[in-house]
Amino acid sequence: MLVIGIAGGTGCGKTTVVNQIINELPNEEVGVISQDSYYNDLSHLSLEDRRKTNFDHPSSIDFALLEQHLIALKNGESIEQPVYSFLECNRTAKTVLTHPTKVIIVEGILIMTNSAIRKMFDIKIFVHADTDERLIRRLKRDVNERGWNLDETLEKYQAVIKPMHEQFIEPTKEYADIIIPNNKYNTVAVEIVKSIINEKIMQS
Ligand SMILES: Nc1ncnc2c1ncn2[C@@H]1O[C@H](COP(=O)(O)OP(=O)(O)O)[C@@H](O)[C@H]1O
Ligand SMILES: Nc1ccn([C@@H]2O[C@H](COP(=O)(O)O)[C@@H](O)[C@H]2O)c(=O)n1
Numbered sequence: 295m296l297v298i299g300i301a302g303g304t305g306c307g308k309t310t311v312v313n314q315i316i317n318e319l320p321n322e323e324v325g326v327i328s329q330d331s332y333y334n335d336l337s338h339l340s341l342e343d344r345r346k347t348n349f350d351h352p353s354s355i356d357f358a359l360l361e362q363h364l365i366a367l368k369n370g371e372s373i374e375q376p377v378y379s380f381l382e383c384n385r386t387a388k389t390v391l392t393h394p395t396k397v398i399i400v401e402g403i404l405i406m407t408n409s410a411i412r413k414m415f416d417i418k419i420f421v422h423a424d425t426d427e428r429l430i431r432r433l434k435r436d437v438n439e440r441g442w443n444l445d446e447t448l449e450k451y452q453a454v455i456k457p458m459h460e461q462f463i464e465p466t467k468e469y470a471d472i473i474i475p476n477n478k479y480n481t482v483a484v485e486i487v488k489s490i491i492n493e494k495i496m497q498s
Contacts, residue, residue, distance in 0.1 A: 295368055295394065296494045297414055298487075300401040301466055302421035303459045304350070305428035305435070307476040308401045311421055314484045315399065315491065323495050325367070325395040329402020330378045332360045335385050344383035350458035352407045364414050367394045380440045396498055397491050406466035419487065420470035423477050425456075
């Protein structure tokens with residue numbers, strides 16, 4: 295199994311890059327694991343308190359469960375991947391049965407901050423977009439899709455997202471084997487990653 299980690303700051307385009315990579319590849323050969331699925335279970339908190347959580351700090355992630363699931367997949371076992379709700383700021387009661395595939399892509403802002411998880415990646419990719427570009431994308435998404443208003447998003451950006459990015463996420467760029475510039479759609483980089491994956495699929 296080839297395990298590819300894709301990190302990068304919020305709004306840099308990780309999900310978009312993953313979708314471009316897996317588009318046209320056979321479903322049964324490539325699986326995707328999102329870090330979002332592994333936010334800690336916060337069922338013991340009210341929605342109001344959950345919305346105050348720092349979701350950009352490594353301690354917000356259940357890395358133990360993510361590691362356990364990646365080990366299981368590598369051992370050829372299926373896993374029940376939790377399903378996250380951004381509106382509820384919590385895991386839902388649902389899970390998605392995820393089968394082992396020849397290639398697994400793990401994506402998320404914090405996935406390279408954890409050394410045990412990092413070691414499981416055969417290829418580490420960091421998607422880069424400039425800070426202003428990411429902020430614009432993030433504002434649009436939080437307001438249109440994730441239940442935050444403009445002021446809340448801007449306050450959160452200054453108080454939490456930006457400092458956490460500088461302290462924890464940007465430094466993980468140094469672990470990357472490949473850095474994808476993504477201020478503009480980068481079809482060349484996507485094609486390169488696709489060809490690496492195709493080679494792996496053909497080999498095994
Ligand atoms: N290269 C790009 N140019 C313009 N917009 C982009 C680009 N990549 C992604 N986007 C848009 O930016 C937003 C955030 O992208 P997404 O892939 O969800 O980022 P991430 O998963 O890193 O948070 C989405 O609305 C997406 O369509
Ligand atoms: N309930 C939540 C949980 C996380 N976030 C934000 O998501 C960002 C990471 O996801 P990307 O798709 O942007 O990589 C992270 O910056 C968290 O602040 C949230 O808004 N609500």
